[in-house]
Amino acid sequence: MFSNPLFAAGVLAAGSAVIVRKRVVDRSGVELVHAPQTAAVGDRGSLLDIIAARCPSLADPKAARFVPAVALPTADMQTCYNGVCEGLRRARFVEYERELITTEDGGTIGLDWSPPFAQMPEDDRPIVVLSHGLSGGSHETYVQLAVRHLTAAPYHFRTVVVNYRGCAGVRLTTHVLYNGGLTADYGFAVEHVHRRFPSSALVGVGYSLGANLVTKYVGEQGEACPLKAAISVCNPYDLLAASDAIDRPSIRNKYLYTPAMLLGLMRLFHRHRKAIDSGPVRLDHAAIAKITRIRQFDDLITARVFGYTDSVDYYTQCSCAQFLPRIRIPLLAISSLDDPVCPEDTIPRSAFRSNPHLILATTQFGGHLGYHESLSSTWLPRPIGEFCAAIFDSPEA
Template identity: 35%
Template sequence: MLDLLSPTGALGLVALGMGGYYSCRRYIDGCRVKVIVADAKTSVVVRQTTDKGMVTLRDVLYAECPSLTDPRRAFMVPTPYLATGLLQTIYATMRIRLCDRSSDVSYERNMLIMKDGATVSLDWCPSVEGKGPIALLLSGVGGSSQEHHIRAMAKSLVTKFKGSGFRVVVVNHRGTARTPITSPRPYDSGFTDDLRAIVHHVRTANPESKLIGIGFSMGANVLTKYIGEEGASCTLSCAVAVCCPFDIKVSSDAINQSNLLNNYVFQPAVMRTLMRAIKRAEHLTADPTWALDMTRINGAKRLWELEEELMVKISGYKNLAEYYERSGCVAYVDDISIPFLAINSLDDRITPPQGIPVAKFMINPSIALALVPHGGHLGFLTGFPPRIWFIKPIEQFVEAIIIR
């Protein structure tokens, strides 16, 4: 037995301690955030100041967003028992309805009717009127204003920027969050018409307010595609996309793989939500030109089956491949002309990094990409108890672009 009081034992303890320290340091270094943005010469100017002259998007990221670029702070170190993307995703899904001190917000709802008769609901926080900035939050498939990360993001923004009269409005897609279903056409990954109408409505009612878009997962894809479609005409002041799938085909292949996460967590949760919405729409008459096979729709077990039988036919696409190609925002990233930040995880099994158009972020001067090694899908949980990491960099980005 080693005598810990002997020179040999003491040296052993020192070696063990040093080994542990360097292993820990190496792990933390592996959690460093990587930012991809155009170089200093081409990065878009986001504002002008009297003392510094022009401030570019790159300047904003490296001077005012330390959570993303400060060598001492730009880390997303996972909660110890949530060290992998799979654990992050499962844990985040399990606490999707958690309401704690960080997310205890209340909303005031108003309904908006789309041109085809569909209803979307807008949940406002706080409900007071004003001229301050407004953030539009878009959730993922089957999501709503009641999800933990949505409520936590909303509370954080309105609390931090209370002095500026900051408001948040959460966009509840057709049929979600107990929104009445008044049209047989559902929402889908590439459907931007509703968001376009919502932005116009909010802009018209609040002409002096700056608008910010923040999307999560599918909502991030819809937001990004919309911004690209609008191009130089986009009225949003800036936008953030978290876990954006970009290439829907890559994401769909990942989601439909047979594995623990898909079979027992993601697919069942998404399918329950979508099938519930379909059942609630039974009183509506579908357009006969869609030629829907309701037997196949009602018996669907995987997301791709609904997409093929429902989304493809309703949108008039030839097949599933065309639906993926036309619905993904990857083809619209080049046309984004407002300050735009994407935050993605490299171990996200739902929106894998293979679908991220990294090269585009080096070319388009208006966009930036933050890559996190270990965050899973809409997890990004750090510390103990776990807290959502991406809230802080989003706050810093919004403050740098909108508040200052």
């Protein structure tokens, strides 16, 4: 599927001549889905009013559009280019300062602050708390691009990336890793940030599986949520449906997405196998050695370690879609309709049409966490920065 504006030919007969006129079908615009009346944000108007006034990348008819790079015209190319960038940029291009925090059960979470405190001393400026995707971390290209954008002019926000147990070089100090619904760890990190910076407003941003986790957390917290707002990017919403989509027989699933995602999970498991085996659960390592599908990983490892009946039980309990009606803070969700990992039919549009605190922004193109406008620039950080500034009521928005 090529994603630049497509052309539809209209054929008109004029006497004996045939005139072919080309009509441009522009599919690059952003579509907003929301309740008929969105919730008030303090005394500054409704959520939709604020987005219309402060977020041109989402609401301005001329600016609210994403046109893929000519060199990356398909969803698969958009998605895989992140991996290419990761390979080319083995060194981080964002500078972090790591802080390790210990949970009540002895788990370790790595908080990567940017800019480092020597460059940006502690103050009461707004903070954006970012949550990575499956087996990822602060090194991921999509995370670093957002951090670089949010910490630069005109925003100059403080950012912190939550690296979950065992991820991104964080040592596993218990027998459990993390999963897409383990909101206790995310909540622990948010509370730590809030205690350290009690006068700073916080916005949470989650990507992919991290988006599911952040959204679930916000729904669980309801009106007591310590975040001022949240942003969900390429959220699977329904983990069972997303798993079914990845398991569908296709060449790209068999040879591209399943192997790539499974490789990250298996590396994480083998890196921390000794710690995981130290726990009370006895795993079937002979069966684990034969894993070829993500659902098998979640059946044999995730479900057993965390006490779920099986992968279906895990997916059902941890999917964030069921928590959307409970959300009581502004939440912006960004999804591309050609996402090969989180398909369009998993997006719960009815929840966005009924809960006035939610706004869904969809694009026709972008793949999964892609949104590359060229080989050196990406669209995604712009709406994230604009929305954060609008929520923080920053004059630079």
